Amino acid sequence: MKRKNLLLLLLACFGPLLMSANDSGFENTMRASGKIYVVYAVIAVILLGLFIYLFILDRKVKKLEDRFRDQ
């Protein structure tokens, strides 16, 4: 279960990155206006990563609650 979550997290984080890498406009966008978009992308990755992590944590807590209720 834990391993599956980690894989999911990796996929969710790398997915958009890999997709945009094939886009020819990507490089130009990233280098425009003093490369500021890289900073935005980095912040977005951190926020996205932490939110996905929180959702996963949330689901685990939910399962734990369910098990407490069952017994």
Next chain:
Amino acid sequence: MKRNWWKWLALLLLLYATTGGLLTPLSPGISAVTPDIVPAGKAFTLDATGYNTRLKANEATLTAWADNGERQICATAVRVKDDAHLAIDFPAFGNDKVKAYTIYLNNKADGTFFLLNGLTMNSDTTGVASVTKTSCKPAASTAAKQDFHALPYRELLYETIRNLFFHVPMWFTMILLFTISLVASIRYLRNFDPEYDRRATQAINAGIIFGILGLITGSLWARVAWNTWWTNDVKLNGAAITMLTYLAYVVLRRSIDEEQKRARIAAVFNVFAYVLMLVFVGILPRMTDTLHPGNGGNPAFGQYDLDNTMRPVFYSAVLGWMLVGVWIYFLRLRMHRLHDKLPVA
């Protein structure tokens, strides 16, 4: 509320670090000059493009010169087109051993800024006499200083220097969490209390997420600063090996069914993993040359890597993210304390 003060502190610190990190302007710089190769022995005009400069408003105080380390050559005339564009007339350059010249500009508002080795003399300078040294560089004591608070302007990095406030704290947080885990593991090996095993595991689980975020953000930054997603740099490979070691810790735990055995083996493995991390992230990169700042011949906290304007923002970001990391660790720990209280299904 009283118990949660440090969580609100984390929020405040991160709000400060994010707004400060994004809104502080970059220092003025020269982003390009054309042409960048000129023949010696002939006067020429250089078109320069400024970044964040206010050339038009400070035209009266503008001076320009070129410097190759041996001699300075003063511009004969400077024609400002707008705040970011100007033409510089230079006299004929002489026959010099060093062909690369750094172009300097100084004005009252922007201070002194330059394009390092922005201009190269044509290598064939036979028959060209050397020119005498002239001086137009304002003396350090009287030179106009930049009149606003700004982040350093670095070629190649440009605005991405702000990533320092986001990418680096991820690694600092990871190292903090792994250190917490190390302490817990050592305590586990002293008294075999399952609570310490729980702490060690959950600190690592929380640390791994920050390591992964550090890798992804670093890769994204490298793509634009170094033109590659990944390069075989000592620091980068060291970080990757560290992450693999700690992922191996997670896998190792899952492969041992017997609880006490699992806890003991994991604790010993954790001590080794920490030593490996110190070697691969802390020591080896400092012993060789690497692209990554903060290492051999390229020290962190140097004058340019961590300018004084960046320190308050950087340290707030580090402390803020560390608190978030510790918060996640506490949540995981509390969750697993409850989990371990459940009767085995």
